[in-house]
Amino acid sequence: GAGVSQSPRYKVAKRGQDVALRCDPISGHVSLFWYQQALGQGPEFLTYFQNEAQLDKSGLPSDRFFAERPEGSVSTLKIQRTQQEDSAVYLCASSFSRALAKNIQYFGAGTRLSVL
Amino acid sequence: AQKVTQAQTEISVVEKEDVTLDCVYETRDTTYYLFWYKQPPSGELVFLIRRNSFDEQNEISGRYSWNFQKSTSSFNFTITASQVVDSAVYFCALLGTGANSKLTFGKGITLSVRP
Numbered sequence: 001g002a003g004v005s006q007s008p009r010y011k012v013a014k015r016g017q018d019v020a021l022r023c024d025p026i027s028g029h030v031s032l033f034w035y036q037q038a039l040g041q042g043p044e045f046l047t048y049f050q051n052e053a054q055l056d057k058s059g060l061p062s063d064r065f066f067a068e069r070p071e072g073s074v075s076t077l078k079i080q081r082t083q084q085e086d087s088a089v090y091l092c093a094s095s096f097s098r099a100l101a102k103n104i105q106y107f108g109a110g111t112r113l114s115v116l
Numbered sequence: 117a118q119k120v121t122q123a124q125t126e127i128s129v130v131e132k133e134d135v136t137l138d139c140v141y142e143t144r145d146t147t148y149y150l151f152w153y154k155q156p157p158s159g160e161l162v163f164l165i166r167r168n169s170f171d172e173q174n175e176i177s178g179r180y181s182w183n184f185q186k187s188t189s190s191f192n193f194t195i196t197a198s199q200v201v202d203s204a205v206y207f208c209a210l211l212g213t214g215a216n217s218k219l220t221f222g223k224g225i226t227l228s229v230r231p
Contacts, residue, residue: 003160033219042120042207042221043161056218089159103211105219107153107161 002026004108006092012114013082021077021111025094032075033105034067035091043091049075082115089113118143120210122222129198130230137193137225139208145169149211150184150191155224156204167191198229 005024013019025032031050035043036059045059051072060067064083069075079086089110095103119142129135141150152164165175167184175182179196195202205224211217 035219040223042209042223043219044221045218048218059218091161093161104151104163104166106163109158109160112159 004092004094004106006090006108006111008111009109010112010114012116015084015115016081017115018078018080019082019113021079021090021113023075023077023092023094023108025073025075025092026096026106029094029096029106030072031095031097031103031105032069033093033095034075034077035093036061037089037091037110039088046077046090079113082113084115087113087115118145118210118212118216118220120208120220120222122208122225124225125223126226126228128228128230131200132197133229134194134196135198135227135229137195137206137208137227139191139193139222141189141191141208141210143210143212143216145212145214145216147213148216151209151211151219152182152191152193153207153209153221154204155207161207164193195227198227200229200231203227203229 007022034046037043047067048056049069064080066078089112091110093105093107095105121140148169150167153161181194183192205226207221207224209219209221
C-alpha cells in the first residue's frame with residue numbers, strides 16, 4: 001500500500017478485555033516496529049520484527065502484551081486482560097532495509113486505545 | 117542508555133515568524149542517527165530529516181533548516197516564515213547501534229502558529 005495502515009483507529013475496551021491491534025506495513029518493508037505513545041509523551045519502543053522474526057521485545061511492558069508477524073507482512077499486537085494504564089496510542093512503523101541503523105521508519109496513524 | 121531532551125514543551129508564534137525547536141541528546145555510541153518527525157492532529161508521524169553522527173553539515177530544505185552540533189550534542193530545527201500548516205507536535209529522535217538500535221524519542225514540542 002501507499003503507507004502504513006493501522007486498524008482500528010479507535011478502540012474502547014472494558015478493563016479485563018482482550019484486544020488485538022493490526023498493522024499493515026508498506027509493501028516490501030522488511031522491518032516492523034511497535035511503539036506506545038502515552039498522552040503528551042513521545043512514542044516508546046515496544047518491539048521489533050525483521051520479516052517474521054521478533055528480534056527485540058525488550059520494550060513490552062508486561063507478559064500481557066504479545067506481538068506476532070507470522071508471514072512477515074501484517075502484524076498484530078495483542079493485549080490480554082487490559083488495564084487502565086494500557087490506555088495510549090499504539091503506533092506501528094515499517095522500514096525497508098535490513099540495516100537497522102540506517103533505516104527511516106515510516107509510521108501509521110496509530111490506534112487510540114481507551115480502557116474503561 | 118540513550119536520552120533525548122526537548123526542553124520546550126509549547127511554542128506559540130504568529131504566522132511568518134521564524135521559530136527554532138531545540139533538541140539535546142545523550143548517547144555513548146560513536147555512530148548514531150538523529151531524526152525529526154512531525155505529528156499533525158491526524159496522529160501520523162511524518163518523517164522530516166535524518167542525520168548521521170559523522171555529518172555535521174547543516175541542511176536546508178525550503179523553509180526548514182537543521183543545525184547539528186556534536187560539541188553541544190544538539191540538533192536544532194528552525195522553521196523560517198512559519199505558516200499555520202506548520203502547527204503540530206515535533207519530535208526529535210535518536211537511533212543508536214547495537215543494543216541501542218531503537219528509536220528513542222523526546223517528549224515533543226507543540227508548535228502553534230496563529231494567523
